[in-house]
Amino acid sequence: MAKASDRAYETIRAMILSGELESGDQLGEEALAERCGVSRTPIREALRRLESELLVRRTDSQRSFVADWSLDDVADAFELRAMLEGYAARRAAERMTPEALERLRSINARVRVAVRATKPDVDGFLDGNRDFHALILDTASSRRLSGLLGALIEQPVVWRTAQHYGREAFQRSHSEHEDLLAAFARRDGDWAESVMRGHIRRAFHAYSDAHRGLASLDLGAA
Amino acid sequence: MAKASDRAYETIRAMILSGELESGDQLGEEALAERCGVSRTPIREALRRLESELLVRRTDSQRSFVADWSLDDVADAFELRAMLEGYAARRAAERMTPEALERLRSINARVRVAVRATKPDVDGFLDGNRDFHALILDTASSRRLSGLLGALIEQPVVWRTAQHYGREAFQRSHSEHEDLLAAFARRDGDWAESVMRGHIRRAFHAYSDAHRGLASLDLGAA
């Protein structure tokens, strides 16, 4: 059975990603311990871990809160992702095997179906997208790189707004994955890095547009 | 007074950086607790922190060891540093203030003295170098970037071999800092990023050369 601290970590993380805990909410150890059914000891460990992943912020006086992200923060995170995942794509291209390439193709075929449906299958897209990027990172085989990127991918604020992407954003993303596959097939690191950087940067613009749209909706509702 | 867990963190970190604890040494919580004069609780916290900074490695069965770095690992870390510090230099150039620029110049003047002495002042060089890079990172003002780079800078294996750099390596490093100052003065982000990348990559080559030298010395002694 998994350790209690691991379960606590997963539980709290899920509560943050799902939005059950909102940005700025205080994370009292006692309260979390009760919710997770464990003592404070494993909770403390889970909080330190989430803090190192930037999902949790601690004040000077050691109190923990759900991290809040300004648009600048998000832009910053995406730019870092663009560089690091660009590097990952380069390494992956240099280390690409026929098996990994085949798996990437099959993942992307799944995404194609999700994207081309009359009503785009958002969850299907997100799952395929995650698998695609994860396999690239895995093929890059740098534990250090994986560690750094782990802190940046799957930020709640990011993928929750993907729900509001337009159809063309999904389709563009899919076709950029096809470009990556071509670069991988030729084992062309320069090309793969360049495509991946553009891919991530355009993803930020899609996020940014969707976010602006949401913000004006909020204003309209207020 | 600082927290016991902070003191434990500093103590263990110093023991690793100084070489008192060597690569591969096991870090038993009980033993460390005794050495630091605290209980296991703050030690556990310190170990998690050091682990997230990659100074400590944990096995599948949760035992902690001083991390060991293969040459590939070091190359990997330097390449990541090259990209991230390149980005830091770009942001710093865009955000440069007259005050920060002046401080960078004065730091580099100190380094010049250390480097040009008849017998190069290695500690003086390392201190100045660290301050120089730290101030750039600070000027870049991205907490996320600082967090990621924190895990990569000041790795023991790196700066301990700086002791064996040749005089020309020190001087080249110093003159590259001058180039960076010029880029900062013009607020030229592209230039600063490019110079910084080359700077870090050449630092790796200097490390790599010194390391090869040491390896043959070891072989000669055996």
Next chain:
DNA sequence: CGAAGATGTATTGTATACAAAACGGGGAAG
């Protein structure tokens, strides 16, 4: 002689109790 299994020992995981520090509210002084 080698390999698989059992057992004692070392090490980590968790719960709990208490100590220390930070926050918040209410009251007194200006």
Next chain:
DNA sequence: CTTCCCCGTTTTGTATACAATACATCTTCG
């Protein structure tokens, strides 16, 4: 009315005890 301080409450930090797990050694069997 505002500001500062005091004190009760809340929250975090540390020590300790015990439970669970992993490791190493020795034994036993093939």
